[in-house]
Amino acid sequence: MRPGTPNFGECSSSTSLSSHLEDVDDDHMIAVVLTEEYAKLDGAIARRLANLAPIAHAPRINLYIPNQSDASLEYHRLLQRLNVYGLHEVKVSGDGNCQFRALSDQMFKSPKYHKLVRKDIVKQIKDYRSLYEGYIPMKFSRYYKKMAKSGEWGDHITLQAAADKFVAKICLLTSFRDTCFIEIVPRSQTPKRELWLSFWSEVHYNSLYAVQDVPVQQKPRKKHWLF
Structure with a gap:
């Protein structure tokens, strides 16, 4: 056998x-x-950030990880922005899957489907190689095989692939000093939804909501054969 x-x-x-x-x-x-x-489009957050001009997104891999001191300053800057705009983070685990967990929470109101989200994003990259290969400074097969592994950090290429795959405008409220708000839009389709993430820059992603719209934590759904 x-x-x-x-x-x-x-x-x-x-x-x-x-x-x-x-x-x-x-x-x-x-x-x-x-x-x-x-x-559904999350108009509540969009209205709160209407005065911010979004920065165009540039797909790229993670090149710089801030040191502890810089990361601490970045985090406090992000917290200030969340407070100013009345936004709330639904925190997800910092286990290397945070980008995919945050996207899962935005789409499914639960981070538990992060493996499904990662699988769909990696498949998008493999199936439409010509759209992403030019941004990858390594052998293409090495990149997508690496990105398919649980715990591998998502980057700005996977965000673009997510926008394309899920036909979504992905909006990042960031901790960058000069780039507060980034939008990632599908390349060839009008977005059908908005996905909002907070981005502690190059460190961690969380799922983002207007304070009054934070979802109530759902109880696990029973399997269909249970009563």
Whole structure:
């Protein structure tokens, strides 16, 4: 038998595989329902930031990680901006998946679908190589294989791919001194939704809401066979 081939002659192995596949299918089904439910333009935040001129986005990999002192100053600057505009961060884990977790929270009102989000973004990059390869200063296959791994930091290329894949305008309120507000728009389609992230620059992403619109934490949904 080839390595990795399930032994369907063993009842326990077959049952385990079937259960795993059902869990994956259920998570995907719930994600689809949630993204349809929440795929609305978030006009509340846009109105709050109407006086800010967005900066054009330039896809690039992460080149600079600030030292502790600079990062602390950047974080306080971001907090001040959140307070000024009455915005609230839904914080996600800083485990290397934060960009994908924050995008998941914006689309599905839960960060738990970050693996699905990452998979879709990497597939977008692979399937439309010509759109992204020019921004990648390494072998293309090395880049997307690296980015497919859980814990690999998302960058400004994955943000552009997310905007293209999900037909979304991605809006970043940042901690950059001279670049407070960045918009990433789909290359060839009119956006169908807005996804709002806070960006502690080159350190961490969180999901962003107007204070009055912060979603109530949802209880985990039961599997369809439970009552």
